[in-house]
Amino acid sequence: MAASRAYLDWNATAPLLPAAREAMLRALDCPGNPSSIHAEGRAARAIVEQARADVAALVGGEAENVVFTSGASEAANALFSAGLSGCCGKDICGLMRPIVLSTEHVAVIAAGNSAPILLVDGDGLIDFEALDKELASGGPALVAVQLANNETGVIQPIREIADKVHAAGGALVVDAVQGPGRIAVDIAALGADALFLSAHKFGGPKGAGAIVFADSRTRLARAFIAGGGQERGQRGGTENIPGIAGMGAAAKAVRAPDEAAEKMSQLRDEFENRLNRLGADLHVVGKRAPRLPNTSLFAVRGLRAEQALIAFDLDGIAVSSGSACSSGKVKASHVLQAMGEHDFVRAGAIRVSIGPATEWNDLERCLSSLERQMARRGRAA
Numbered sequence: 001m002a003a004s005r006a007y008l009d010w011n012a013t014a015p016l017l018p019a020a021r022e023a024m025l026r027a028l029d030c031p032g033n034p035s036s037i038h039a040e041g042r043a044a045r046a047i048v049e050q051a052r053a054d055v056a057a058l059v060g061g062e063a064e065n066v067v068f069t070s071g072a073s074e075a076a077n078a079l080f081s082a083g084l085s086g087c088c089g090k091d092i093c094g095l096m097r098p099i100v101l102s103t104e105h106v107a108v109i110a111a112g113n114s115a116p117i118l119l120v121d122g123d124g125l126i127d128f129e130a131l132d133k134e135l136a137s138g139g140p141a142l143v144a145v146q147l148a149n150n151e152t153g154v155i156q157p158i159r160e161i162a163d164k165v166h167a168a169g170g171a172l173v174v175d176a177v178q179g180p181g182r183i184a185v186d187i188a189a190l191g192a193d194a195l196f197l198s199a200h201k202f203g204g205p206k207g208a209g210a211i212v213f214a215d216s217r218t219r220l221a222r223a224f225i226a227g228g229g230q231e232r233g234q235r236g237g238t239e240n241i242p243g244i245a246g247m248g249a250a251a252k253a254v255r256a257p258d259e260a261a262e263k264m265s266q267l268r269d270e271f272e273n274r275l276n277r278l279g280a281d282l283h284v285v286g287k288r289a290p291r292l293p294n295t296s297l298f299a300v301r302g303l304r305a306e307q308a309l310i311a312f313d314l315d316g317i318a319v320s321s322g323s324a325c326s327s328g329k330v331k332a333s334h335v336l337q338a339m340g341e342h343d344f345v346r347a348g349a350i351r352v353s354i355g356p357a358t359e360w361n362d363l364e365r366c367l368s369s370l371e372r373q374m375a376r377r378g379r380a381a
Contacts, residue, residue, distance in 0.1 A: 051248025153295025
């Protein structure tokens with residue numbers, strides 16, 4: 001990233017960590033197929049298994065319970081399409097009926113294939129009454145809930161959700177994509193039956209991800225991709241060795257996020273304090289709920305997101321209007337709609353998401369740009 005620009009879109013993609021780049025370059029020089037038994041194949045297998053151990057350690061899991069994927073979207077589709085085997089104390093859970101939180105990432109909602117949608121309150125937190133009602137309405141359910149929302153940063157009470165889901169005989173899948181590098185993630189403490197990750201959200205490469213199961217009994221009920229039996233029969237196809245190596249190196253690098261999280265939290269809080277001084281026309285989303293330490297989603301009355309994003313970009317600042325997974329389009333957020341936010345918030349929400357490398361001057365530039373945009377808005381009114 002050029003020094004003349006301020007990159008404030010870490011929730012979309014975190015810059016590639018040097019350790020991940022180095023691991024990928026070393027892996028590119030390894031010619032072997034990890035399924036081969038010769039020395040070159042064994043060297044490739046060693047790269048995969050080291051990365052598997054590092055990814056497991058990132059979330060307090062075991063290496064044998066990690067299945068590599070091409071990313072979080074594939075992981076979500078695999079979990080809903082193939083179903084789970086061995087969770088919930090049952091030999092086969094199979095294809096349980098899906099239930100999805102209304103603020104989930106669009107990939108999870110799409111993978112749920114018209115699943116019942118659980119409501120959230122105005123702070124973006126799950127409505128437990130709605131969860132209880134849905135769990136009681138049929139057989140065992142496969143429930144999907146984000147650990148932390150990619151747009152608002154709101155953190156869900158996963159352990160409490162897991163206890164309710166398990167008491168009803170169901171299983172809980174957690175989208176933990178936004179957690180690593182920002183907050184501690186521990187699959188046992190969360191009570192999840194499975195969680196999934198995306199490497200590029202915490203400094204690894206794009207195109208690599210993983211499903212982590214809670215224990216050795218829990219697996220996909222069938223292979224999501226049929227093939228040569230790779231990934232312990234869970235996902236066919238020759239492994240993406242450079243991508244997996246980069247993911248493992250990034251996982252190792254961000255395993256202890258406390259110091260970075262404290263810095264990000266201080267920057268975010270000061271940024272929002274400055275935002276609040278800009279006037280009553282500015283609204284910060286989810287500010288009353290537990291949130292990631294790096295995320296601010298706000299809107300200014302009369303300032304539309306598509307215009308603001310262009311203005312920020314021209315000022316050398318990379319921010320987002322929310323999720324970056326809609327083919328570069330700016331459109332109304334289903335997350336803000338589910339939270340019941342005002343029309344001006346839904347039309348003008350800007351997400352600033354920072355990382356360990358962010359400095360105050362980056363946020364100062366963002367604030368200065370926003371003030372200029374607000375002044376132009378006032379003159380045009």
